[in-house]
Amino acid sequence: MKLRECFESPDWGYVIEASILNPLHDQRFPERGRAIFKVDTGFNGPMMVTNDIFELLRLSDIEVPEDMRPSYMTLAGALTMRSAPGVLEIAGKRIETDILTTFAAPSRMLLGFQVLKQLNLALLRNRTCFLEVAQRS
Numbered sequence: 001m002k003l004r005e006c007f008e009s010p011d012w013g014y015v016i017e018a019s020i021l022n023p024l025h026d027q028r029f030p031e032r033g034r035a036i037f038k039v040d041t042g043f044n045g046p047m048m049v050t051n052d053i054f055e056l057l058r059l060s061d062i063e064v065p066e067d068m069r070p071s072y073m074t075l076a077g078a079l080t081m082r083s084a085p086g087v088l089e090i091a092g093k094r095i096e097t098d099i100l101t102t103f104a105a106p107s108r109m110l111l112g113f114q115v116l117k118q119l120n121l122a123l124l125r126n127r128t129c130f131l132e133v134a135q136r137s
Contacts, residue, residue: 003131020035088115
């Protein structure tokens with residue numbers, strides 16, 4: 001295995017750069033380049049964005065109905081989330097996933113276990129690195 005691209009976190013935790021697409025409305029965040037997401041191995045969900053990014057991408061137009069909204073346990077108790085389908089562009093891949101945000105509580109930009117398990121990552125001190133896995137011949 002070889003390390004490909006690595007991202008260094010100046011503070012606590014691990015980070016990855018990625019971008020988000022709403023293919024229905026041809027919306028992308030950020031418009032150019034990539035945004036920084038925290039790697040949250042303790043969050044069992046897919047990914048979270050802030051409310052303003054959820055609205056900017058017009059994900060509210062394709063949001064799941066109220067009776068289908070997911071809930072996740074936090075230290076403060078169960079938290080029901082807004083959810084919409086989207087595409088995450090990361091490490092040369094396009095991953096179809098649910099994009100979550102909170103209703104009232106402050107939200108964060110993070111990737112959870114449902115997305116992380118689809119990536120080959122190494123968490124090294126303060127760096128997150130994509131791994132290149134050699135194909136057996």
